[in-house]
Amino acid sequence: MPALGGFLWLISYWLIGEVVIHFTGLPISSGVIGMLLLCATLAVRGRVPTSIAAAAQPLIALLAMLIMPGVVGVFFIIGELAGQWTAILIALVLGTLLSVLTTLWLLKRLIGQPHVR
Amino acid sequence: MSADIPLLTLLTTTPLFAVGLTLAAYLLGSGLFQRLKRPSWLPAILIAALLLAGALALIGLPYATYQQGATWLTVLLGPATVALGMPLYQQLPRIVELWRPLAICLPIAATLAACYSLAIAWLLGSTDTILASIAAKSVTAPIAIGITEQLGGTTALLLGALLVTGVITIPCVSLASRWLHIEDDRLIGFALGLNGHAIGTVRAFEISPTAGAFASLGMSLTGIFTAVLLPLAWRLIGMGG
Incomplete structure (x- = not known):
């Protein structure tokens, strides 16, 4: 079972993240620390071991399902946030449009015309 | 019975x-x-x-x-977040290739992705908890949940904000790229991933594999950048205790 070995690696990196946070007090989630550590390890080894790929690929494919229990929660707090929804929606929609425009404009300036300079 | x-x-x-x-x-x-x-x-x-x-x-x-x-x-979200280190490693060559423009664009764009919405919500009088819950709206869910817990926001509201942001990013990108006359799949993909996290990335893969690759790059980098800097910035402004 290579996937099981890979899964153990993923769990271990997450636990290492917890330990790092405990001792440093960094305000980052242990998943992110584990992710960076995994990326660094793979870069040092120069390849992705079969076991890690076997565990990581199905987990990434299932991400949408793993966040679903949380997504459903939003329907149950609608009542609590009564009166706040318009502000939240305007902020999200308008903010996203502005941010997309800025991103694309910046990228066009920086990458779009590589021969200008 | x-x-x-x-x-x-x-x-x-x-x-x-x-x-x-x-x-x-x-x-x-x-x-x-x-x-x-x-x-x-x-x-x-x-x-x-x-x-x-x-x-x-x-x-x-x-x-x-x-x-x-x-x-x-x-x-399982914990190990699944760690698993994202694998695609990140696989994209390292592309990051290295374009490191300069990306290094300039990413911090500005990822910061603004959070700031625009935060500023608008703040102007409209949203509470601190709401601000903390929507701050990570452009970050992929497993990372965003961790960030929001750090900031003291509500996970349910965050996930709602993620859903709205991801869905709205798609028409926004097609509109904006038409206004700015952009047809480069790399740029469109990067913008989709940076702003619309996983939902934008799925859309980018429908456009082309190149757009998809740049979208996952934009998504991972925004996730890491925001995860590292947003909680620190939040602490500096003195929000969330």
Whole structure:
């Protein structure tokens, strides 16, 4: 079972993240620390071991399902946030449009015309 | 038949009921999504979440009870976040190739992705908890959940904000790229991933593999950048205690 070995690696990196946070007090989630550590390890080894790929690929494919229990929660707090929804929606929609425009404009300036300079 | 224990109470004594419900809603939602010819404005996750919420309301299962059972699934978010280190490693050559423009663009764009919405919400008088919950709106869910817990926001509201942001990013990118006359798949993909996290990335893969690769790059980099800097910035402004 290579996937099981890979899964153990993923769990271990997450636990290492917890330990790092405990001792440093960094305000980052242990998943992110584990992710960076995994990326660094793979870069040092120069390849992705079969076991890690076997565990990581199905987990990434299932991400949408793993966040679903949380997504459903939003329907149950609608009542609590009564009166706040318009502000939240305007902020999200308008903010996203502005941010997309800025991103694309910046990228066009920086990458779009590589021969200008 | 024993009448002293209601059937629902009996079933919910095991987390398997919540897990089974989640799996069923997910599979049904994905199937319906395929049947509807993959509409970009209605992602599979939204269909599945609506089905699940409907089912919970129908059988009268309190969300807290469901959530408790579903912990058996959500605990996997930890290792799943770590797993994102693999695609990140696989994209390292592309990052190195374009490191200069990306290094300039990413911090500005990722910061603004959070700041625009925060500023608008703040101007409209939203509470600190709401601000903390929508701050990570452009970050991929597993990372964003961690950030929001750090900031003291509500996970449910964050996930709602993620859904709205991801869905709205798609028409925004097609509009903006038309206004700015951009046809480069690399740019469109990067913007989709940076602003619209996983939902934008799925859309980018429908445009082209190049757009998809740049979208996952934009998504991972925004996730890391925001995860590292947002909680620090939040602490500096003195919000969230």
